[in-house]
Amino acid sequence: MNFDTNLIVSIMPELARAFGVTLLTWGVGVIGAAILGFLVAVGRRYGSAWLGYPLWLCVEVIRGTPFLIQLFLLYYGGPFVGLSLEPIPAGLLGLTVYGAAYFSEIFRAGFEAVPPGHVEAAECVGLNRRQIVRRILIPEMTMLVLPASVNMAIILLKETAVLSIITVPELTLVISAIGSQQYAFVESLFLLALFYWGLVELSGRLGRYMEARLSKYRFATA
Amino acid sequence: MSWKLFELLVQASLYTVLISFISITIGLAIGMVVSAAALSPSRALSVPGRTFVSFFRGVPLLVQLLLIYNLLPALGLNVPSVVAAITGLSLCTAAYQAENLRGGFQSVPRGLLEAADMAGLSAFQQFRRIRAPIALRLAFPSLVNEAIMILKASSLVSVVGIVELTRMAQDLAASTYRPIELFSAAGLLYLIINWLIASGGSLFERSFRWGRP
Numbered sequence: 149m150n151f152d153t154n155l156i157v158s159i160m161p162e163l164a165r166a167f168g169v170t171l172l173t174w175g176v177g178v179i180g181a182a183i184l185g186f187l188v189a190v191g192r193r194y195g196s197a198w199l200g201y202p203l204w205l206c207v208e209v210i211r212g213t214p215f216l217i218q219l220f221l222l223y224y225g226g227p228f229v230g231l232s233l234e235p236i237p238a239g240l241l242g243l244t245v246y247g248a249a250y251f252s253e254i255f256r257a258g259f260e261a262v263p264p265g266h267v268e269a270a271e272c273v274g275l276n277r278r279q280i281v282r283r284i285l286i287p288e289m290t291m292l293v294l295p296a297s298v299n300m301a302i303i304l305l306k307e308t309a310v311l312s313i314i315t316v317p318e319l320t321l322v323i324s325a326i327g328s329q330q331y332a333f334v335e336s337l338f339l340l341a342l343f344y345w346g347l348v349e350l351s352g353r354l355g356r357y358m359e360a361r362l363s364k365y366r367f368a369t370a
Numbered sequence: 371m372s373w374k375l376f377e378l379l380v381q382a383s384l385y386t387v388l389i390s391f392i393s394i395t396i397g398l399a400i401g402m403v404v405s406a407a408a409l410s411p412s413r414a415l416s417v418p419g420r421t422f423v424s425f426f427r428g429v430p431l432l433v434q435l436l437l438i439y440n441l442l443p444a445l446g447l448n449v450p451s452v453v454a455a456i457t458g459l460s461l462c463t464a465a466y467q468a469e470n471l472r473g474g475f476q477s478v479p480r481g482l483l484e485a486a487d488m489a490g491l492s493a494f495q496q497f498r499r500i501r502a503p504i505a506l507r508l509a510f511p512s513l514v515n516e517a518i519m520i521l522k523a524s525s526l527v528s529v530v531g532i533v534e535l536t537r538m539a540q541d542l543a544a545s546t547y548r549p550i551e552l553f554s555a556a557g558l559l560y561l562i563i564n565w566l567i568a569s570g571g572s573l574f575e576r577s578f579r580w581g582r583p
Contacts, residue, residue, distance in 0.1 A: 212518075212564045213557040214525035216536055221557070224549035309430035313529060320433060334444045337437040341429045348428035 159326055166322035169236065173308045173318060177243035178301045184244060185251025190281075192252070193259055203252075210249035215307055218242055223314045239311040239318075247304050254296045258289040291362060298355030302348050309344070319343070375542055376555060382538035383559045389452070389534060390521045393459035397520075398513070400460060401467030402502070408468060409475055419468070426465030432526050434458050439530045455527035463520050470512035474505030507578060514571030518564050525560075535559060 188207065192200045210218065219242045226233055233241065262285055270280045312321035319340060327336030407419030426434065435458040442454050478501050486496045506513075528537035539556035543549040 209557070209561065212522075212561040214522040214536065214560060216525045216528070217539070217553055217557045217560065220536075220540065220543070221550065221553040224543060225553055228550055306430040309432045310526065312432070320430070320436075324436065333440050334437070337433060337440060341425075341433050341437055344430055344433060345425055345428040349424065 155330065162322060162326070163319075166317060166319045169316065170308050170318040173236070173239055173243060173311060173316065174301075174305050176240055177247055177304050177308070180240070180244035181247025181251050181300075181304065182297065184248035185253075186255050188248060188252035189255035189259060192256065207249045207252055210246060211253070215242070215246050215310055216313060218246055219310065219314050235311075235314055235316045238314060239308075239316040242314075243304060243307060243311070246307070247300065250300050250303075251297070254293050254300060255289065257296070258293040259285065261292050262288045294359055294362065295355070298351070298358070301355075302351050305348060305351065306344065375546065375552070378542065379535065379538055379552070379555055379559060382533060383535040383556075383563065385533070386521065386524055386535040386560075387563060389456060389459065389527065389532070390517070390524045393456050393463055393524070394513075394517050394520055396456070396460040397463035397467050397516075400464035401471055404464060404468035405471040405475060406497075408472055423465045423468050426462050427469070431458070431462050431523050432529065434462055435526055435530055451530050452532055455530055455532050459520060459524060459527065462523070463516060466516055466519070467509075467513065470509045470516065471505055473512070474507075474509035475501060477508050478504045510575055510578075511571070514567060514575075517567050517571070521563060521567065522560065 188203050192203050192207075195203075219238070222231075222242050223233065223235070223238045226238070266284055266288065267280055270284045275283065308318055309320040311318055312324070315321065323336050323340045324333070327333040330336070404419050404422050407415040408423060410416050410419070435455065438458040438461075439451060439454040442449055442457070482500055482504070483496060486500050491499065524534060525536035528534060528540065531537075533541070535556050539552045543552040546552070
């Protein structure tokens with residue numbers, strides 16, 4: 149393997165863009181999935197059975213099927229029902245919906261883990277339902293769901309690699325393409341693996357650091 | 371969608387089940403060794419054990435599969451792609467199972483090991499007769515979960531050209547131009563298999579509940 153500095157310089161812009169796409173899909177995917185997952189959890193907990201049952205079914209179907217099948221259904225099946233998406237929006241939507249199903253379960257467990265005594269106490273001092281959700285449930289839940297959420301965010305980072313299959317120009321796609329052009333497929337995949345490994349380890353550490361910093365706000369124990 | 375197409379999908383799903391089952395079994399064996407290494411007091415064993423777990427849990431499975439698929443021929447091992455796929459899935463699940471088993475091993479009651487010591491069992495006998503069976507039993511629910519994860523993850527081996535359920539659905543969708551029906555049917559088959567694994571797991575779990583420490 150000869151080392152070619154010009155090659156490295158020439159692929160830099162492409163790599164930077166691909167890294168940007170990976171970060172973008174990851175960031176937007178995690179935030180979108182957390183918000184949608186939270187809404188689903190609230191809908192299942194406080195909504196009527198007409199809302200709760202279909203939501204339950206959606207969550208079970210998404211959690212029981214491979215992400216790749218969901219992506220194919222969205223990307224290749226979408227145009228047949230008038231939903232033609234470019235790879236990046238399709239990937240973002242797929243990742244958000246997929247993550248939301250798992251996040252909704254995390255939040256559901258979080259709601260259940262808040263001690264009923266705290267809610268009863270809040271009712272006694274005259275807080276209405278909305279205030280209870282806003283001032284008691286959400287703050288307590290944030291602490292309870294933090295470890296599982298960090299874990300889920302890491303899982304979603306790894307799932308962004310799957311988006312390469314529907315030609316989202318993120319790192320896995322771009323690096324494999326460069327690797328096969330330069331006849332250095334194994335080397336480039338190895339670097340890619342090291343990159344993901346580093347990012348996952350870093351995120352895990354950041355998550356544990358956040359947990360430690362926020363632990364003083366922890367009222368309920370899971 | 372015709373019955374013939376569905377039949378092809380069902381056949382492909384059997385291949386998915388076979389690949390997943392082989393990978394889970396190999397992964398369990400490797401996972402046992404890795405978790406024992408990670409828990410070992412010797413750093414020469416625990417550092418490689420923990421690195422293995424961290425690496426295979428930290429890299430996307432797709433990247434692992436592509437790497438192994440291209441690495442094996444580069445090392446002069448010309449194996450069929452299904453071997454590369456099973457190797458990739460096995461190593462990945464081994465890391466997750468090692469982590470589950472580590473939890474199991476750490477929950478083996480100390481009293482039992484002390485009793486085994488008193489009864490004169492050697493370290494190997496203690497592992498084989500006491501620690502391993504109890505850890506396996508404790509880790510069983512996570513093992514069932516992991517089986518479901520691997521079944522879903524096995525859809526990724528379609529990218530290295532294995533015609534399992536996902537690839538079959540993809541090929542048929544391309545030739546019949548009916549992606550919605552085919553991917554929905556494939557999804558349904560995955561759901562059914564997962565449901566079978568989950569119910570089989572809870573039945574099996576109930577059958578050995580008596581042995582829980």
